[in-house]
Amino acid sequence: MRVGLALLSLLVVTGCGVASILRTTAPAPPPTAPPTAAPTTGGATPGPETVDPSGTGQAGEPGRPRPWPSPTAPEPRDISCARTRCVALTFDDGPGNYTSTVLDVLARHHARATFFLVGEMIGKDDRPVLRRMVAEGHELGNHTWDHRDLTAMSDAGLRREIVRTEKLVKDLTGVRMHGMRPPYGATDRRVTEETRRLGLAQILWAIDTLDWRDRVPKLVVQRSTKAKPGDIVLMHDIHKTTVEALPRLLKVLDEKGFTYVTVSELFGHLTPGKRYSDR
Numbered sequence: 103m104r105v106g107l108a109l110l111s112l113l114v115v116t117g118c119g120v121a122s123i124l125r126t127t128a129p130a131p132p133p134t135a136p137p138t139a140a141p142t143t144g145g146a147t148p149g150p151e152t153v154d155p156s157g158t159g160q161a162g163e164p165g166r167p168r169p170w171p172s173p174t175a176p177e178p179r180d181i182s183c184a185r186t187r188c189v190a191l192t193f194d195d196g197p198g199n200y201t202s203t204v205l206d207v208l209a210r211h212h213a214r215a216t217f218f219l220v221g222e223m224i225g226k227d228d229r230p231v232l233r234r235m236v237a238e239g240h241e242l243g244n245h246t247w248d249h250r251d252l253t254a255m256s257d258a259g260l261r262r263e264i265v266r267t268e269k270l271v272k273d274l275t276g277v278r279m280h281g282m283r284p285p286y287g288a289t290d291r292r293v294t295e296e297t298r299r300l301g302l303a304q305i306l307w308a309i310d311t312l313d314w315r316d317r318v319p320k321l322v323v324q325r326s327t328k329a330k331p332g333d334i335v336l337m338h339d340i341h342k343t344t345v346e347a348l349p350r351l352l353k354v355l356d357e358k359g360f361t362y363v364t365v366s367e368l369f370g371h372l373t374p375g376k377r378y379s380d381r
């Protein structure tokens with residue numbers, strides 16, 4: 103995790119779900135550092151020999167540089183959300199300090215989710231956690247470089263916000279993302295056009311847990327478990343209280359017979375530029 107103070111304070115204060123707040127706020131300062139999270143030579147750069155790049159416990163031979171193969175995602179699942187009670191849990195603004203714990207809890211429930219990553223949050227130590235997401239069947243989504251209101255940016259600026267994160271995630275994981283979430287849910291015709299050109303669907307939400315505002319696990323449980331089949335649920339893996347809510351909310355949704363799917367699984371196919379919030 104790597105995060106500028108300006109970004110962190112913005113995320114802490116506003117979360118994702120309230121476009122109106124940011125639109126009245128001065129834009130964050132421009133990014134000051136290039137993505138130093140990883141060498142970017144087509145994914146073939148040797149990593150530190152003591153680090154397990156896949157995050158799956160398969161460390162390489164000591165003393166010998168070796169490439170970083172793309173993590174192998176599990177086979178696509180044959181789930182029809184037309185006939186199954188599907189819900190798409192989504193986690194924004196990470197990776198953060200609690201992301202690994204989120205993955206642990208999801209694994210215990212055989213739950214797949216979608217992580218909307220902020221490029222500036224991806225630090226040099228985050229390669230394993232991103233690759234673990236892929237290896238465990240989660241979906242990666244683009245949440246821009248530093249979480250600005252895209253509707254307030256120039257065409258070139260908003261394109262850069264998306265492309266920069268796209269490239270970093272591709273370099274680290276080999277994954278080309280198919281969905282993006284506009285920060286604060288702020289979108290308009292230009293954002294729609296640009297995401298369409300970049301091959302990314304716009305993923306909004308049906309249930310906002312407001313976990314960024316109310317740091318109370320019980321409220322996160324109450325709100326998330328109101329999900330109906332086909333809903334996308336918005337949460338944030340950067341908040342401890344959300345992670346604390348996760349075991350309970352999964353238990354309640356388990357009891358309601360939900361299957362936890364990625365956004366792509368929920369819709370089967372994502373159309374670039376199109377906005378999705380439920381099925």
Ligand SMILES: [Zn+2]
Binds near residue numbers: 117118195245249286
């Ligand atoms: Zn966000």
